[in-house]
Amino acid sequence: MKKLGLFYEGKSKKLYKTEDKNLLITEFKDDFTALNAEKKGTEIGKGALNCKISTQLFHILEAQGIKTHLVKILNDTTQAVKKVTIIPIEVIVRNTAAGSLTKRLGIAEGKKLPFALIEFYYKNDALHSPILNDEHCLLMNLVKSESDLEELKRLAREINSVLKKFFETRNIDLIDFKIEFGIDYDGNILLADEISPDSCRLWDFTTHEKLDKDRFRQNIGSVTVTYEEILKRISSTV
Numbered sequence: 001m002k003k004l005g006l007f008y009e010g011k012s013k014k015l016y017k018t019e020d021k022n023l024l025i026t027e028f029k030d031d032f033t034a035l036n037a038e039k040k041g042t043e044i045g046k047g048a049l050n051c052k053i054s055t056q057l058f059h060i061l062e063a064q065g066i067k068t069h070l071v072k073i074l075n076d077t078t079q080a081v082k083k084v085t086i087i088p089i090e091v092i093v094r095n096t097a098a099g100s101l102t103k104r105l106g107i108a109e110g111k112k113l114p115f116a117l118i119e120f121y122y123k124n125d126a127l128h129s130p131i132l133n134d135e136h137c138l139l140m141n142l143v144k145s146e147s148d149l150e151e152l153k154r155l156a157r158e159i160n161s162v163l164k165k166f167f168e169t170r171n172i173d174l175i176d177f178k179i180e181f182g183i184d185y186d187g188n189i190l191l192a193d194e195i196s197p198d199s200c201r202l203w204d205f206t207t208h209e210k211l212d213k214d215r216f217r218q219n220i221g222s223v224t225v226t227y228e229e230i231l232k233r234i235s236s237t238v
């Protein structure tokens with residue numbers, strides 16, 4: 001499969017057209033952005049680590065019946081994926097308070113939540129990705145119907161339940177994560193984008209060490225070192 005013209009460039013990935021109109025190639029970049037792209041950085045090898053981690057996590061989800069856009073990994077930094085129309089809602093699932101939840105509601109970082117909290121944010125950088133309730137999503141026609149919103153919530157809970165259990169077997173605490181969904185040619189809702197330490201908070205279960213992009217956001221230290229640790233842990237047989 002060959003990369004043809006650039007289809008879309010995001011902050012951490014590039015999407016290329018292919019000879020097949022229903023397939024794209026995703027290339028994971030070494031670039032980081034945070035704080036609504038105000039903070040930028042690059043670490044060689046980050047893209048390859050995220051490509052491998054996300055591929056493995058999508059395979060685990062597929063094995064549990066979650067439909068995703070992933071077709072196959074092509075090399076260290078690229079995947080073949082089904083072309084989808086991205087639903088412009090960032091779905092965030094939280095198991096433990098951290099990040100914007102602690103700032104917005106004053107809940108202490110590290111407090112376990114009594115249930116998995118699902119939040120929707122508008123995927124719009126110009127508006128700084130504001131939080132949305134269900135009615136905002138419908139008002140803005142971000143989804144076709146209320147039942148699509150319910151489906152996003154159901155899928156988000158299911159994905160959380162699979163990943164949380166899996167990470168626990170690797171001594172990793174899944175604190176929260178962001179996912180995106182797309183609609184394919186046949187109208188199916190598929191998990192799209194990526195799931196990686198760029199889009200998740202992952203803490204060591206025992207020491208609570210941060211093993212994710214918060215290291216970049218908070219200038220804690222090298223990012224790729226801990227992304228390698230995540231890849232090693234999820235690849236090992238237990």
Ligand code: TMP
Pocket residue numbers: 092098099100101129176177178198199200201
């Ligand atoms: P938040 O606490 O900043 O709202 O982030 C919650 C989770 O979502 C965290 O794991 C980071 C992830 N996330 C992204 O991947 N992209 C984003 O643009 C934002 C705001 C959060």
